[in-house]
Amino acid sequence: MRKIAVLGSTGSIGTQTLDVVSRMPDEFEVVGLAAGNNVDLLLEQVRAFKPKWVSAGNETLADRIRAEVPSGVRVLSGESGLTEIASRSGADYVVCSLVGSLGLKSTLAAIEAGADIGLANKESLVTAGHLVMDKAKSKGVSVLPIDSEHSAIFQCLNGEDVSAIRRLIVTASGGSFRHLGREALAGVTVEDALKHPNWSMGAKITIDSATMVNKGLEVIEAHWLFGLPYDRIDVMLHPESIVHSMVEFVDTSVMAQLGNPDMRVPIQYALTYPQRAVSPASPLDLLKQGTLNFKPMDFDRYPCLRLAYEAGRSGGTATTVYSAANEVAVARFLRKEIPFLAIESIIENVLSKHAGIPAPDLETILETDAWARSEASASEV
16 A cells, blocks of 8 residues: 655645545555645545645644644644655655645655655746756656646657657647637736636646646656657647647657546556556547647747747756746736736746856755746836
């Protein structure tokens, strides 16, 4: 039985992870749960799964949890709580589904403790891919992708020679505003942006999907997960989100992974790999689906994806700046402080001010992250 900790347990990926785990009680024991401010849901999860380690967003919330759980449960809070659960709860598998760069330290701590990682926190690789992958290699642990796109590529590469890859093709739905030209984006609202046509996700990732930042983060993540240069990682628009990604090989063969949009499938695969298990997801009926559409990516329509490629090719701290500036810009948009199109202008503005640092250590990454956040917060639009 695997001992599992879920960081970000009350979010979209976290709740779906626990749904998957609940269907396999003989396979997994939940030893740790960490969340932010949704204490009501966290308490429900604690009652259902009975972990010995729990963490909330701050000490006030942790005090509330302590009053409602058995005395044997260790209740922590904040970033230190995340790190302790990742490294000291006894978990041999840690699902990192935190949003943003908050997941970096706890991911590194889990790897240092020898736990395998189910990674849904793409920002960990975007901000510090070289540190995460080097540490995973040195500790002999696996980093298994939970994002549907990277899971698809991972599945297509099973048993294949990596040297035979010609390119990776990451698919993109186009997000909430895929039917709109740029001229129509100036007045879109937060409420409109949060209506993703295919997936049910958290607020930040849904906005990132609309700006195509999410796909930019996935391109950078794919670079680190699969070791390919950016000129061999392409993005293709696929509105139906049925083909989750593809791999083209040197003999021109293309392998794809298909399925209905349901995150429980890649989550379960990451948890049970290399085995497969029966899934609660609805099976794909291609006859009913009928048609699949594919379109080339328009970098003028989605400049945030262009910026991601530029940051990735620059390397070093540029991707840290890209991710941090976006986090702040999205938060400002969700608070209705800035218009939708200001997200991309803030990212570009902060990147233009940054002098990249190659091969940064963790301290440099954290300092760069803080600088980018400050610049993005002060950036006028």
